[in-house]
Amino acid sequence: MSDIVVILPDGSELSVPEGSSVADAAYEIGPGLGKDTVAGVVDGELVDKATALHDGANLVIVTDQSDEYLDVLRHSAAHVFAQALQRLHPEAKLTIGPWTDQGFYYDVTNVDLDMDDLEDIEAEMADIVEEDLPIERELVDREEALAKYEDNEFKREILETEAAGDDPISFYKQGEFEDLCKGPHVESTGEIGAFELLNISSAYWRGDEENETLTRVYGTAFASESDLHDFLEMQEEAKERDHRKLGQELELFSIDETTGPGLPLYHPNGKRILDELADYAKQLNLDAGYDPVETPHLFRTELWKKSGHYENYVDDMFLLDVNDEEYGLKPMNCPGHATIFDQQSWSYRDLPVRYFEDGKVYRKEQRGELSGLSRVWSFTIDDGHLFVRPDQIEDEINLIIDNILEVFDTFDLEAEVALATRPEKSVGSDEIWEQAETQLKAVLDDSGIDYGIEAGDGAFYGPKIDFAFKDALGRKWDGPTVQLDFNMPDRFDLSYTGEDNEEHQPVMIHRALYGSYERFFMVLIEHFNGKFPFWLAPEQVRILPISDDQLGYAKRLQNRDFGDFRVGVEDRSWTLGRKIREAQEDRVPYMIIVGGDEQETQTISVRDRKERERKDVEIDDFRAHLEDEREEKRAEPDFLDE
Numbered sequence: 001m002s003d004i005v006v007i008l009p010d011g012s013e014l015s016v017p018e019g020s021s022v023a024d025a026a027y028e029i030g031p032g033l034g035k036d037t038v039a040g041v042v043d044g045e046l047v048d049k050a051t052a053l054h055d056g057a058n059l060v061i062v063t064d065q066s067d068e069y070l071d072v073l074r075h076s077a078a079h080v081f082a083q084a085l086q087r088l089h090p091e092a093k094l095t096i097g098p099w100t101d102q103g104f105y106y107d108v109t110n111v112d113l114d115m116d117d118l119e120d121i122e123a124e125m126a127d128i129v130e131e132d133l134p135i136e137r138e139l140v141d142r143e144e145a146l147a148k149y150e151d152n153e154f155k156r157e158i159l160e161t162e163a164a165g166d167d168p169i170s171f172y173k174q175g176e177f178e179d180l181c182k183g184p185h186v187e188s189t190g191e192i193g194a195f196e197l198l199n200i201s202s203a204y205w206r207g208d209e210e211n212e213t214l215t216r217v218y219g220t221a222f223a224s225e226s227d228l229h230d231f232l233e234m235q236e237e238a239k240e241r242d243h244r245k246l247g248q249e250l251e252l253f254s255i256d257e258t259t260g261p262g263l264p265l266y267h268p269n270g271k272r273i274l275d276e277l278a279d280y281a282k283q284l285n286l287d288a289g290y291d292p293v294e295t296p297h298l299f300r301t302e303l304w305k306k307s308g309h310y311e312n313y314v315d316d317m318f319l320l321d322v323n324d325e326e327y328g329l330k331p332m333n334c335p336g337h338a339t340i341f342d343q344q345s346w347s348y349r350d351l352p353v354r355y356f357e358d359g360k361v362y363r364k365e366q367r368g369e370l371s372g373l374s375r376v377w378s379f380t381i382d383d384g385h386l387f388v389r390p391d392q393i394e395d396e397i398n399l400i401i402d403n404i405l406e407v408f409d410t411f412d413l414e415a416e417v418a419l420a421t422r423p424e425k426s427v428g429s430d431e432i433w434e435q436a437e438t439q440l441k442a443v444l445d446d447s448g449i450d451y452g453i454e455a456g457d458g459a460f461y462g463p464k465i466d467f468a469f470k471d472a473l474g475r476k477w478d479g480p481t482v483q484l485d486f487n488m489p490d491r492f493d494l495s496y497t498g499e500d501n502e503e504h505q506p507v508m509i510h511r512a513l514y515g516s517y518e519r520f521f522m523v524l525i526e527h528f529n530g531k532f533p534f535w536l537a538p539e540q541v542r543i544l545p546i547s548d549d550q551l552g553y554a555k556r557l558q559n560r561d562f563g564d565f566r567v568g569v570e571d572r573s574w575t576l577g578r579k580i581r582e583a584q585e586d587r588v589p590y591m592i593i594v595g596g597d598e599q600e601t602q603t604i605s606v607r608d609r610k611e612r613e614r615k616d617v618e619i620d621d622f623r624a625h626l627e628d629e630r631e632e633k634r635a636e637p638d639f640l641d642e
Contacts, residue, residue, distance in 0.1 A: 022048070025059060039062040040059060079135070081121065084128055106217055128175070204366065285513075331361055387496075387508055407514065469523050544593050592604045601616070
């Protein structure tokens with residue numbers, strides 16, 4: 001038997017016999033590691049430790065000290081839930097039960113469940129954990145697997161789709177319970193140290209609203225009670241920061257069923273923040289040498305067929321019949337930008353050509369997947385597209401990365417970076433994809449940025465570098481991207497005249513600094529808990545006259561001294577205490593309090609939303625500070641730090 005070579009995380013190579021599993025490779029490294037191995041990550045995919053390795057595989061060994069261990073634990077907790085459910089409700093029909101970033105869920109049908117049922121199911125789960133049942137992998141031939149699910153059309157569909165080419169079929173068994181599953185799992189149910197069922201919702205089978213509605217039960221699991229306690233505390237904090245709740249309280253946006261699902265309406269407060277975000281992005285683009293362009297909201301579908309979007313995206317497009325011609329609301333801005341580039345002749349000296357547009361796009365997400373600003377039908381991408389010579393790729397991507405990291409720094413967000421490789425549904429040759437992925441990887445390696453691999457998560461036309469936002473609660477959100485595209489220039493027959501006087505094809509780079517305004521706005525609402533930095537706040541200062549006698553002075557301050565800031569005057573006949581509480585609840589960065597003494601001395605008292613206050617402040621001093629704070633885009637109001 002010949003040997004194969006696998007690549008370890010430090011870049012070293014390990015030779016193992018052909019047919020070796022993840023566990024076998026771990027034992028080759030050392031018997032202690034082999035004994036501790038729970039699972040593996042092969043080419044970016046979390047797999048069972050019994051999974052066979054192939055030559056050239058990138059391998060990470062997963063133990064109970066690995067970040068991935070929690071995913072394995074939660075996957076096992078999903079099976080414990082399903083076992084407990086079927087003990088209490090044998091009639092329940094199981095569908096799928098994956099792990100998630102927050103825990104796990106299981107979709108079931110043929111059983112009526114509500115929140116009151118969760119306590120009994122949790123108690124049964126506790127018994128199963130106490131029983132410490134071994135979780136064992138079994139391989140079953142296809143016919144036997146189909147026979148097991150004679151009365152479960154959902155499991156049969158999985159066998160006939162995702163597992164269509166598999167024989168034998170992987171099952172996992174614990175006690176009397178078994179489930180169709182590729183794993184991985186922990187060794188026994190007793191390893192699940194703490195768990196909790198969180199809530200119940202409905203979900204469509206396969207996420208398709210044309211399919212049957214299922215009951216989805218969410219839960220979470222940890223190795224210890226203390227970790228679970230910390231998570232639940234964070235969940236409570238997350239509820240308080242929920243952008244849908246704060247969006248209503250702070251009058252930022254709304255989504256109305258009458259106007260349509262997934263179609264956000266921005267109120268004046270929200271629009272002011274979006275305008276500031278747009279101005280900031282516009283200045284970054286102009287400083288980086290981008291030219292503004294604008295494209296319409298819809299095009300003839302001939303354009304989408306030319307770009308490849310129609311064959312890859314048609315199910316997610318809103319299509320219209322206009323005078324017997326088919327049009328589509330644009331799901332992407334890039335074909336319009338490619339068309340603009342194609343309208344004139346270019347020399348190699350003209351490149352790179354850089355376009356940017358805050359382009360509104362439309363994607364027909366399933367109704368059940370829509371959620372606040374995180375998943376919508378209509379959203380705006382701060383899109384940029386570059387047309388470059390091959391020798392310019394690395395420099396341009398490095399400049400883009402610098403701009404993206406500046407955005408993270410400005411908003412006090414942490415970045416998590418990943419290289420997303422070719423998806424199953426894609427266009428272009430193997431050679432083009434290999435070239436593109438190699439170049440992006442080289443840029444990341446040379447930059448020294450820590451990054452992971454997201455196998456199969458690239459765009460259909462090219463690989464990409466994904467940047468995820470990590471917010472104040474440590475949660476991760478999709479963010480900006482950099483995508484290298486050799487395919488669209490070929491489809492649009494784009495060209496420039498080279499130094500050799502011959503026609504050459506440019507490379508297209510897709511990039512966004514925010515990702516989408518909607519998703520980024522959602523992240524900022526929750527990250528800052530509605531307490532936006534001074535430069536972003538929809539109302540930057542609120543003037544609180546102690547009595548109506550100071551209203552005139554308050555109006556003068558608003559219009560003359562602070563007229564170029566967003567300043568409100570609280571003119572309702574309330575007590576000062578109530579005015580302060582209202583401003584605090586509205587998360588206004590600064591309050592100016594004026595009474596008789598301030599009016600007489602032509603000074604102000606300044607209070608911030610951290611409840612700090614300073615009296616006898618000179619108007620010009622405060623104004624100068626606000627100008628600095630706005631210009632420097634500081635994350636927190638800091639006048640009273642001085």
